[in-house]
Amino acid sequence: MRRSGLAFGGFCAVSAALSSSAALAQDGGVRIVFGLENRLEISRNDRLAVPAGGTNIRDETRLSLGLSSSREIDQLEFSASGALIAENGTDGPGTQFTFGREAIDLTYHREIPAAVFDFGASYRNDDVDEFDDDLTGIDETGTRTDTGLSTRLETGRTSSVGFALGASYRSTDYQDTTDPDLNDSTEVTADVAMILHASEVATGRVGLRFSRLDEDDLATTRTDTRTAYAALDYSLSERLDLAAEIGYVESEVEELGVIDRTTGPDLSLGLTYDMPVGTALALFRITTDADEGQRETFEIGRDLETPAATISARLGVTHADVGGTDLIGRLQIGYALPDGALGLTLERGTSYDDEPVTTSRAAINWSKSVNELSSISLDLSYELRDAASERIEQVSFGAGYQHKLTADWALDTGVGYRIRNDGDGHAESPTLFVSISRSFDFRP
Template sequence: MLPLRGQAQDATTAGGSALRFTVGTELRVDDNLGLDVDSAGTSTIWDTDLGFGYSIETALSKLTFSGSGVIRQADLPGDASDNGFQDPRLAFGYDRAGATSRFSVDASWRQTDLRYLDPLADPIVIEDEATGEQGLRQITGTRERLTFGTQIEFGVGTPMGMTLGASRRETSYQDTNRTSYYDNHTDAAFARLRMDLTPVTSATVDAQASRYEAENLSRTVRDSTALSFGLGTALDKATTLSGRIGYRMIDSTRTLDGERETTTTDGVTLGAGVRRELRAGSVGADYSRSVATSGTRDTLRFDRQFELYNGRFGISLGTTKGENGDPGLVANVDWTHELKRGAIDLALDRSSRTDDNNQDVLVTQGSLNWRHDLNEANSVSLGASLASIQRDDNSGDGRDITRASLRMAWNREIVRDVDMSLGYVHRFLDDSDASDTADSNSVYLSLGKTFDLRP
């Protein structure tokens, strides 16, 4: 599909102001939009995406503002229809630099109809960082998300500096068909003090505090505070060494059997790493111990990065273990390769965590994309995505969910800044709690145009 789909991109400039408008339309036919075991029927969806972006930049500051939305007309199974303006989003950003200081503030708001959202393209659905909920099933309802963050830094380029920051994240759901998605918000603040002890050695002191509140059945409130001390040094021109030690405490309050109960989890946090720059890349290793509501988790990783003539390749392998679980493999692969007439890229990530129910959760995500340029105006592309969530409650009664998609498309630049794409998408879902697997097939045709103005 077109890169601009659902996006309002700001025009990048070296200075001055710029205004960008984007318009795109897509007609899609899907034989199982909800990816159910038994399809309810064929859906026809016509989306018209409208977006704008404005930026103004000087030598010391940059301001950006963007917005977008979708005019949707959908014929759904059972003579149902869904028409109107959907998926509105707004984003704002401001950065300013002084002689020895920096300031930034950013905010975003988005409302999403989850019926049309592909979980493989949405990290919030794959794993909600606030609730810890992980799922790959299509759900109905509306999600509204508001984020705000600000940061100020003093002493830039001097032997001593300080950074202060604060953020707020709100997520709310309406008319969802799953009780595991609920309204929540998180407030956080941090402070960092940096001291350059020598030209190659620096020390940092970090303090963090956050509060998470959820409108779930147990009315969860989670307060977290952390303090840590870090030291980093360069052993020589190519080798750096870092270490960190700290303490974290988490107070979780829930309503259980009609009474409010508070549990406290605390412990020492650790971190250590070494990295060496090589002629064409780098090699490194790091160890970390973190503290969550489920206890401590230790992770050890080794990685190698290659800078290639026509791309790059990076691989990381390691092991991780929760306080009560078994060791698990963690890995990350990132490869990009520029072809003579196209490109190919591969990404793979495998991570493990322990949720609030003391279940080990293994998440695997991967993607493979290939593009071949037929000529200056035409190209073909293939892509595949995969996400798998495995839960293990140490009793053999865990739940596994795997979701995958395969995409193929022909892309053409009709005239300058006017792009067309004709494609096919196959989706697949395997849920151990379902009676059978589910799949769907869809075809789409999209057109897009970008307008750049310099007031």
């Protein structure tokens, strides 16, 4: 079931306790965090269906475990969570009891002056529509399981010549879905590079990248992508830095035994300038994709941070062989108030999903501390996905109240409302939730 706005509040409280364990573990040693949350949520037409669906009641008890270890040369982070779910709604008769929303993450980082080693592993099983905020997946049913492994090694950091090697594996499996476009897939990537430390202001790289994507669709599609590149990072002055990469990419897509080959450039040129407050940047990029063809993008940007505000702005233009020319950009503003915070986001982008797609989003969020124990918050967003096949508009509103019951227990409650217009018609979905959570942490 997809949630909206501040309906995520209770879970965020537990997640924050886990994610903050890394920062708190910087003092050294091992830190363990246990999290407990019970959340009751009532929503109507939670999948924004047309015609409208019924009322869904869900009670979710989530347990979580986080472990962090920080030493002089390495850091380890581990987290695991799962939930016991009781649900009475439109997916089946009566009340259903399940254990789900399993998630496991492991990261390890080891660094010495001459080398760096990273390893990561992840596992997640949840409802399909909980994995992303793509507007097209609002009514998807079934479950999805993601598994991932990654590792990277860089050596010779104190020598004139070094090497970097990396590899990753990712699989996605679907169960009990109704959308024929949701297909199981596996992706394997590998890269190797030689790093040339020419001087204190210049670093060069020469390398190869490879990826293979296998999709379990009717055509048993396999996509191989190979890229050869050379890159340079150079400090032109004390304030101006240059990052350039020139590459050549070759993609082979095999469907039903027929191979379609695409070749072209893959290059980027970026400049970053340190200003008295923040930085200014410019980026030019050319990419080649097997489906979309060649795309050229140029962006300028500005990042600055003051005691009262943080601003990040990007404005650019992009052109693709298939979709033509579009304006893109992003503006994010965070403003600290005397007793709260105010945030604003405006963004417009383009992508390719069997056809050119333009996405736009505007969001504003506000929070205020009522007193030392309580706070309130408001969220409002507008999203637009515009494609030739369908135009989707969605407005989401959320209002929440947070209260610290004791030093360890927290109460989070709120309401949400979503309005959607798409090819099927007009849909609305109200939501009400209340949750109580606690985290326990100690150092063994």
